[in-house]
Structure formats: structure tokens, C-alpha cells
Amino acid sequence: MEHALDIALTVNGTQVSRRVPARQNLVDFLRDELGLTGAHVGCEHGVCGACTVRVDGDIVRGCLMLAVQANGCRVETIEGLSDSKELAKLQEAFHERNALQCGFCTPGMLMAAQDLLKTNPKASRDEIRLYISGNYCRCTGYQAIVDAIEEVIHGPR
Numbered sequence: 001m002e003h004a005l006d007i008a009l010t011v012n013g014t015q016v017s018r019r020v021p022a023r024q025n026l027v028d029f030l031r032d033e034l035g036l037t038g039a040h041v042g043c044e045h046g047v048c049g050a051c052t053v054r055v056d057g058d059i060v061r062g063c064l065m066l067a068v069q070a071n072g073c074r075v076e077t078i079e080g081l082s083d084s085k086e087l088a089k090l091q092e093a094f095h096e097r098n099a100l101q102c103g104f105c106t107p108g109m110l111m112a113a114q115d116l117l118k119t120n121p122k123a124s125r126d127e128i129r130l131y132i133s134g135n136y137c138r139c140t141g142y143q144a145i146v147d148a149i150e151e152v153i154h155g156p157r
Contacts, residue, residue, distance in 0.1 A: 007071040011036070012080030020067045027051040027062030029070075030077060038078035038107045042136070049135030052108035053077050059115045078107035087114055093148035101139035109135045113149045125150055 008017040011034060018033055030036040030053065042050035044063045051062035054076040081087045090113050093099070100106045109132060116123055116131045123131065128149045129142070137145065151157070 005068050005071075007068055009070050009072060010074045012076055012083070018067075022066070022068060024067045025063050026053065026055075026060075026065040026067050026070055026075070029067035030062065030075070033067075036077045036079050038082075040104055040107065042104070047134075047136070048105075049108040049112060050105060052111040052135070054081075054111065054115075059111055078111060081111070081114065089152050090114060090117075090148070093151045094145070097144045097148040097151065099140060099144040099148040105135055105137040105139075109137065109145060113145075113152075116149065117152065121153065123149075123153055128153070 003022040004019050005022055006017065006019050008015065010016070011030070016034065020029055020033070027039050027041055030039055031041070039053050039062050040050035041063060042048035046061040046064040049061070052059050053062045054060070055065065055070060056073050082091070087110050090110055094106065094110070112132050112135050116128065120127060120131070125146060128146050132142070132145065132149070
């Protein structure tokens with residue numbers, strides 16, 4: 001039997017305590033234990049960005065972080081940021097610009113875009129492209145995604 005540890009963390013503002021396998025990654029914990037399925041499991045190597053969540057204010061790849069590493073941390077998922085309306089402008093712009101198709105990359109893309117708005121609120125189009133380059137999208141070609149983020153930053157063209 002695999003070694004298990006007790007953890008306590010805050011997820012989307014709610015205190016959570018669980019006993020988890022020592023090797024369970026954070027995205028699997030969020031999906032399987034808490035039913036928060038917005039962060040997706042894609043590559044499981046930290047490359048695609050589908051598993052992006054926020055831990056203590058910083059975005060991380062949920063597939064590369066163990067659940068036990070989040071012990072004592074504040075974790076925010078796409079569900080929490082959507083419920084708090086923090087992503088409302090981005091979500092509206094993504095919808096209006098048709099910046100999503102299959103939707104698999106969308107939660108991670110929104111998390112990255114929101115982080116960009118926090119860290120570089122006047123980002124240029126090239127800076128937007130660079131910032132989201134760690135999030136793969138196989139459907140849109142990125143143009144509409146960049147347009148949507150640019151619209152939130154600089155207003156409609």
C-alpha cells in the first residue's frame with residue numbers, strides 16, 4: 001500500500017482536509033477528491049497548461065505539483081475564479097471573439113491570461129503571445145485568444 005499523508009488546504013475559499021496518497025498530484029486531487037474538474041489532465045508533463053491552477057497567488061501546473069505540497073496553501077481553480085467573477089471580462093471576451101472551440105485548453109488559458117493581466121496589465125500583442133505560449137490549443141490557432149486578451153487589456157479595436 002502506498003504511503004498516505006494528511007493535508008489541510010483552502011480551495012476556492014473553503015477549508016479542505018483529506019488523507020491523500022503521497023504521490024498524488026494536485027490536479028488529480030482536485031478532480032478526483034473534490035470534484036473540481038475545470039483543470040484538465042493533458043500531457044501530465046507540465047507542457048500543455050491544461051492543468052493550470054493558482055497556489056498562493058501564483059499559477060502552477062497541477063500535474064507537476066503533489067497534493068501534499070499544497071498542504072497549508074490557498075488553491076484557486078477555474079471554478080473559484082469564475083464564481084468570484086474575477087474572470088468575467090476575459091470570459092466575455094473569449095465568448096465574443098470565439099476564442100474557444102473544444103474548450104479543453106480554455107480553463108488553463110483563462111488562468112494564464114488572468115495572471116498576465118495581474119503581472120503585466122499593459123501587455124503588448126507580442127507579450128500576450130509569449131505569455132500564453134506555455135498553454136497549448138489545438139483548435140483555434142491562437143489568433144482569437146490573443147484578440148480576446150488584447151481586448152480586455154486595451155479595449156475594443
